[in-house]
Amino acid sequence: MPRFNIDADPKHTYDAIVIGSGISGGWAAKELCEKGLKTLVLERGPIVEHVVDYKTANLDPWDMEFRGGITPEQRKKHYKSIRSGFIGQDTEHFYANDEENPYTEVKPFLWIRGHQMGGRSLLWGKQTYRWSELDFEANAMDGYGVDWPIRYQDLESWYTYVEKYAGISGEPLGLPQLPDSHFLPPMELNCVEKEVKQRLERDFPGRHLIIGRVAHLTEPLNGRGQCQYRNRCSRGCPYGAYFSSNAVTLPAANKTGNLTFRPYSIVQSIMYDNESGKASGVRIIDAETNMDIEYKAKVIFCNASTLSTTQILLNSTSDRFPEGMGNDSGELGHNLMDHTYRIGATAKVEGFEDNYYSGRRPNGIYIPRYWNIDENSKSDKFLRGFGFQGGGFRGGNAANIKEFGADYKEKVMQPGPWEFFITGFAECLPYHENKVYLNNEVTDKWGQPTLSIDCEYKENELALNKQIQEDAVEMLEKIGLKEVIGFDNKHEPGYGIHEMGTARMGRDPKTSVLNATNQIHSVKNVxxxxxxxxxSNSCVNPSLTYMALTARAANHAVEELKKMNL
Structure with missing residues (x-):
């Protein structure tokens, strides 16, 4: 792949600037560049070139210091994000430096960030599900938050558009609460998952167990290789088998010749021009030289990830917007949401000792939402709903065995018993009081104000969590699994790494920040x-919806530019 053009000219006015290069930023860059716009992408961290810079992709534990465990110095560098349990020697370089980029937890909140080309698209779980009409109508139906200015029909064709390019493997179900995607062939359930599926769907009519729908290629697509079942995805995939900005959208943008990619660019603010009533460009700090630089553009896409985007908008003050760009409604920074996580049940599965699975499938099972989808499933305990992810697997025998010497070596090479687990992801309601705001007392390495995060789960989320554990235990026990143990690893928001909200779309500028095409109500070129x-945040993984919204918004931006409306 040819190298990216990084020679950004401060004196040049670009057609478009994209802030951030993660899942949505990569799609913005691709769409704008392919439609002929000279586009500058600003990224806070370094370039990570596909394949070339996946330095741990082929390492085994014994190839790494401490067999992949992180050092005390690295633990200090990631003193907040280490709580996630995801950071090791193999991935540490893809997580932001918490010491250089602090934030304040007014209430406990885990904020995971990836400051490099591709952002968290190098780290995400790849679970990709369409939202349904039920999701887009939820706020209007129960009165929480404000009504979405769009419905499923507005995104349906855009879902298909991005799915065909990204590559989503899965199987159709025909469920109204989980619309089908444009699918590549699904990955295969293992023998235990097939058995659990049969028993679950027999004993719990209306509940379904399917293989996860994931952005993993099960057959080659557009020059990318198919998944090799290595399950080393978070190190970067040299085959391009899973969707990332680095493997898919940014190379497509680069191929047009219209992309300029500028790394080490700390976006300080978006500049506003009083005369035109539009944004005029972006002000950055060079992360390596500390120089202040301004870039001009006709259109600006803010895709720095939920909280970083909001931080930039809050810091973009002017006479017109003293409380942050587009904050006429006072809703900027409010209505923060994340999915609840790490609640469910685990169990042992008898039999199948003569069966195993091939490779390390980077995907699990999914049980779609079954509460509050119609009158028959309506609950009086909580609003909205949840889905389950999980899977069947065989562990090892290394611990708690009596053998030693040659007998121990023989025993440790044998697989342990089959186990099965499910964990729920539940929807969080959009509460105005769950918020972020600028903290001028705590600054980052570059002297910029940081965020204070004041967010918590409330009564409805706790009720959902209680139901998740009860349902998980009931299902595994009723279908005949053994030693069923329910769990609730009580945690603060952020662990789902699905933070959403804080600059919401809406119909009314008095109660929202953005319109139906993702433009700031009062600054139409942002x-x-x-x-x-x-x-709102549904109960399914959101990244596919970000892709569809971004492709749709980019198309609208180009059409409006052609009409000279921007």
Whole structure:
């Protein structure tokens, strides 16, 4: 792949600037460049070139210091994000430096960030599900938050558009609460998952167990290789088998010749021009030289990830917007959401000792939402609903065995018993009081104000969590699994790494920040199409919806530019 053009000219006015290069930023860059716009992408961290810079992709534990465990110095560098349990020697370089980029937890909140080309698209779980009409109508139906200015029909064709390019493997179900995608062949359930599926669907009519729908290629697509079942995805995939900005959208943007990619660019603010009533460009700090630089553009896409986008908008003050760009409604920074996580049940599975699975499938099972989808499933305990992810697997025998010497070596090479687990992801309601705001007392390495995060789960989320554990235990026990143990690893928001809201879309400028095409109501040439734009958060993984919203918004931006409306 040819190298990216990084020679950004401060004196040049670009057609478009994209802030951030993660899942939504990569799509914005691709769409704008392919439609002929000279586009500058600003990234806070370094370039990570596909394949070339996946330095741990082929390492085994014994190839790494401490067999992949991180050092005390690295633990200090990631003193907040280490709580996630995801950071090791193999991935540490893809997580932001918490010492250089602090934030304040007014209430406990885990904020995971990836400051490099591709952002968290190098780290995400790849679970990709369409939202349904039920999701887009939820706020209007129960009165929480504000009504979405769009419905499923507005995104349906855009879902298909991005799915065909990204590559989504899965199987159709025909469920109204989980619309089918444009699918590549699904990955295969293992023998235990097939058995659990049969028993679950027999004993719990209306509940379904399917293989996860994931952005993993099960057959080659557009020059990318198919998944090799290595399950080393978070190190970067040299085959391009899973969707990332680095492997898919940014190379497509680069191929047009219209892309300029500028790394080490700390976006300080978006500049506003009083005379035109538009944004005029972006002000950055060079992360390596500390120089202040300004870039001009006709259109700006803010895709720095939910909280970073909001931080930039809050810091973009002017006479017109003393409380942050587009904050006429006072809703900027409010209505923060994340999915609840790490609640469910685990069990042992008898039999199948003569069966195993091939490779390390980077995917699990999914049980779609079954509460509050119609009158028959309506609950009086909580609003909205949840889905389950999980899977069947065989562990090892290394611990707690009596053998030693040659007998121990023989025993440790044998697989342990089959186990099965499910964990729920539940929807969080959009509460105005769950918020972020600028903290001028705590600054980052570059002297910029940081965020204070004041967010918590409330009564409805706790009720959902209680139901998740009860349902998980009931299902595993009733279908005949053994030693069923329910769990609730009580945690603060942020662990789902699905933060959404804080610059929501809406119909009324008095109660929202963005309109139906992701434009700031009062600054029409600024678009926000990452997680900040979300008006509610469903119970399914959101990244596919970010992709669809971004492609749709980019198309609208280009059409409006042609009409000279921007």
């Amino acid at each position: 678009f926000v199409s990452d997680g900040a734009c979300m008006t």
